[in-house]
Every structure is written in structure tokens, then in C-alpha cells.
Amino acid sequence: MIAQHYKDMLGAKSVIRQISEWSTARGAEIGYENVFDYSLGNPSVPAPQKFTDVCLDLLEHVDPVTLHGYTPTLTLPDVRAKVAESLNRRFGMDYTGDHIFMTTGAAGALAHAVRCIAVPGQNIVTFAPFFPEYKPYVEGAGLTLRVAPPRCEDFQINFAALDGLMDENTAAVLINSPNNPSGTAYSAETLTQLADYLKKKSTEYGHHIFLISDEPYREITFGGKTIPYPAKFYDDTLTCYSFSKSLSVPGERIGYVAANPRCEDAAYIVPMCGQISRGTGHNCPSGLFQRAVAECLEETSDLSVYETNMELIYDELKALGFTVCKPDGTFYIFPKALEEDAKSFCQKAMKYDLALVPGDSFGCPGYFRMAYCIETEKVRRSFVALEKFVSTEYGATKQH
Structure with missing residues (x-):
């Protein structure tokens, strides 16, 4: 059947x-x-031309058996280290390669993140307007997605509605900044307030409530604005990223999960992602494109x-x-x-x-x-x- x-x-x-x-x-x-x-x-x-050139160079000069072979369960160590170094340089973080797991785009990153920090029957809270695919991503992990109504005057977080959605069964809050569909980026003030709220609720409920930050549009910003990096504000943050928009390569399906080194059980997140890959079939993202993005981490289209x-x-x-x-x-x-x-x-x-x-x-x-x-x-x-x-x-x- x-x-x-x-x-x-x-x-x-x-x-x-x-x-x-x-x-x-x-x-x-x-x-x-x-x-x-x-x-x-x-x-x-x-x-960008550099991405194309890097791909051609890899295809021409790297042993094809190595280039096209399976990558390690935890993905390529040198690529993970380069991603960590770039994030540290850009956002003042202290990641190592042990905190980075390469994925099949942001969808793959989210699939791993929600399974890392929640068990079936728990709930995850997000804020409208939100990307509709969050619902199947979350429900596919056996979880419930709870949605806070929008604050339409500026599309910042509707804190007034949050208390009615959070409970002892809440595993995480899921944000997307800059946001699809509104284009709004959460301000430092909003992220500070959110971090304070999650710390308070974590203490109240007796367990860590994670923040999952979905950031595929991080590099597309306007007016010279600097978009705040949510993991700087809250320790228990898993950052989900895709190179689809920054490098204009959505068809290559390549991204990563970055676990804040200060989050609960930080040392276990990436090894757990390796095990989650076994159960979801999201294992071993393209070795060619892992290597290619590692040489273009601070490039954009x-x-x-x-x-x-x-x-x-x-x-x-x-x-x-x-x-x-x-x-x-x-x-x-x-x-x-x-x-x-x-x-x-x-x-x-x-x-x-x-x-x-x-x-x-x-x-x-x-x-x-x-x-x-x-x-x-x-x-x-x-x-x-x-x-x-x-x-x-x-x-x-x-x-x-």
C-alpha cells in the first residue's frame, strides 16, 4: 500500500x-x-566567473576518482575548516571545522538542524510571514510547527503573541533573516530581545530552547546595511546556510549547518548530523561543489x-x-x-x-x-x- x-x-x-x-x-x-x-x-x-573557473580547475587537475568519490560522513574536513575561518573573520565568531557540517542546500541544513535539537512530538515556533516549506520540513521530522501572527507594520518579531505559543514542549524557534517573503532583516534590538526571551524560557522550562537561523539571503542586502548575525546574540544557535543565492547556484544544492561553539552539547552536533544523514538520505553532498564553494566563500554574484x-x-x-x-x-x-x-x-x-x-x-x-x-x-x-x-x-x- x-x-x-x-x-x-x-x-x-x-x-x-x-x-x-x-x-x-x-x-x-x-x-x-x-x-x-x-x-x-x-x-x-x-x-561569478571565479566559481566557474574553480570548478573547471578541479575537474582538470584533481584525480577524478577522488573528486567524484563519496565524501566522508561528516563531509570534507578542509572545507569545513575554511567555512569556519570565513565565518569567524566576517562575524567575529570562534567556530572550528568541528562545528560545520556541509549539506544539500539550506533545505538539507534545516532537515538536519530540526532533528538535532528536537524529538517527535515536540514543537518549533516560527514567525509569519514564513517560507511555506517550513511546514513539511518540520512535520517530516515528526514535529509541530507553531506560527506567530505577523507584525505587519514592520515585519519584526511579534513578541506579544509568543507567550501563547511557547510551552515546555517547545524545542526551538526558527527565524529567517533577511526574510522570505517580506525582505525584512531582524534588527539587533529584535535579536537581543529574542535572545533574552529564550534564555528566560529555557530557565523556566528547565531545558535549552534552540534558535535555528535560516540565512540563505544573508549576502543580498540593500543600502549598505549590515545584517546582524543571530548566532552572535544567542549561544544555542544552529545557523543554516545555502550558497544558492550568494553564488547563484541553486541547482548545485550546497550549504551547511554551523553550530555555535557555545551551544548545548556543541561537540555532538556535527557527529549527530552524520547519523541523521544516514536516516534521511541527505548524506555525502557533492564533493565537487563542496570543494568549489570552499574557494569562493567570500565571493558573490x-x-x-x-x-x-x-x-x-x-x-x-x-x-x-x-x-x-x-x-x-x-x-x-x-x-x-x-x-x-x-x-x-x-x-x-x-x-x-x-x-x-x-x-x-x-x-x-x-x-x-x-x-x-x-x-x-x-x-x-x-x-x-x-x-x-x-x-x-x-x-x-x-x-x-
Whole structure:
């Protein structure tokens, strides 16, 4: 008999993927250049040349049996050491290679992190708006995801709602900064308050409550801002990272878990990850790409297009009367829809060949996400369709 749980999941496909599939089908009809697809967060800039050069050099000069062979259970020691050194240099930490575990992207990192610090039946708390895939990641580990409602005025943490969600069965709090979908980065003040709260609750409940920090957008920041590094604020932190966005290599599926050296049982986290790999099938990420990212740890693609696109879209939305927080980073913006039902709003937008994602699946009804990792020329052209959409459907006109 097949597994009913996964069969049931077929009826609850990702809304993001559904809208992306509509965009592709519509593009086949009218030309994809005429579909303004803001659905999928797929990097739109190439990987840096250095990454390509490193890959070619590895392929040409490293023994192929070694290069393409299985990597150690705990992943490549020299790569882990280089990741630790880079994090220490950039964020003032004191990791060693023994605190780093290479993974199949941020998804693999989260799969390991939640299993390291929780047992089936416990709960993990996160904050809306949140990446919808957190739910299957957490529930797949036998845990329950509890979601705090959003603080929509600035998308910082809604501390007022936290006490009602935390209990003695809470294993961890899961954050994403800069955030998908809002683009907001948690401030130092927010992280300090969160750390103080978690310390208090850990004492109250008699066990360590971990912080899992999901950081795939760490390098995409705007206005010269420095994004605070959450592990600096709270000892019991596991940091989950992916090179998908910084190096524009989402298809290579490479990232890591970094365990704060001062977290509970820090010495056990990476060996435990090795055992978790055995049970999840997330073992031995690509040896080629472990080695390649190790030589590009402080390289990025040319990420400046995302800030250019953000400024254009933010100004356009404000001129059209939308309520919207200006993003601190990522390649997402999260405006309030012009009606209460964001699903209806996004459905109407399709008539104008605009692919927008309703905020309901992000835990934030009434808002919608735009992923602006597309060509700037296409962003500019989309404004004609956007203006026609809001004028025709809502009577909104652009204020110059």
C-alpha cells in the first residue's frame, strides 16, 4: 500500500509552483517575455566567473576518482575548516571545522538542524510571514510547527503573541533573516530581545530552547546595511546556510549547518548530523561543489540588480497607493493587496499577465509576494500591466 500521507500532499501543491507553472504555460501562448512572472525565487544573475573557473580547475587537475568519490560522513574536513575561518573573520565568531557540517542546500541544513535539537512530538515556533516549506520540513521530522501572527507594520518579531505559543514542549524557534517573503532583516534590538526571551524560557522550562537561523539571503542586502548575525546574540544557535543565492547556484544544492561553539552539547552536533544523514538520505553532498564553494566563500554574484529592481518596484507600488515595507534585502517585496482576499487579487492580476503570489501560504493573508529576480528591463515593462490592472480592477491611479 502506498503512503497515504504523501498521496494527500499531492492535493496541496506549492502555490508558488502552481503560479510559476501557469506563467510557463502562458508564456508558451504569448511569449514568455510578455508574462511578468514574479512568482519564483530563482536567481537571475550568473554565478561569478571565479566559481566557474574553480570548478573547471578541479575537474582538470584533481584525480577524478577522488573528486567524484563519496565524501566522508561528516563531509570534507578542509572545507569545513575554511567555512569556519570565513565565518569567524566576517562575524567575529570562534567556530572550528568541528562545528560545520556541509549539506544539500539550506533545505538539507534545516532537515538536519530540526532533528538535532528536537524529538517527535515536540514543537518549533516560527514567525509569519514564513517560507511555506517550513511546514513539511518540520512535520517530516515528526514535529509541530507553531506560527506567530505577523507584525505587519514592520515585519519584526511579534513578541506579544509568543507567550501563547511557547510551552515546555517547545524545542526551538526558527527565524529567517533577511526574510522570505517580506525582505525584512531582524534588527539587533529584535535579536537581543529574542535572545533574552529564550534564555528566560529555557530557565523556566528547565531545558535549552534552540534558535535555528535560516540565512540563505544573508549576502543580498540593500543600502549598505549590515545584517546582524543571530548566532552572535544567542549561544544555542544552529545557523543554516545555502550558497544558492550568494553564488547563484541553486541547482548545485550546497550549504551547511554551523553550530555555535557555545551551544548545548556543541561537540555532538556535527557527529549527530552524520547519523541523521544516514536516516534521511541527505548524506555525502557533492564533493565537487563542496570543494568549489570552499574557494569562493567570500565571493558573490553581481547582486546589485536586485537592489535596482527593488527600488523601482518599491517606488512604483508607493505611487500606486500600496502599503508596503521597504525590504532590507533578499529579492522579494511583500505589499498589502488592494482587497482583503489576496488570492482573489492575484487571480485578477493573471488577466493582465502578472504572476503574483498571495500571502496566505506565508501565514499572512491580505498580502502578496513579488519575486523580482528578473531582468530590470522586464520590471520596467511590467509597470504598464500593473497600472492597467489596479486602475481597471480597483480604480487606483498613479500619483506623480
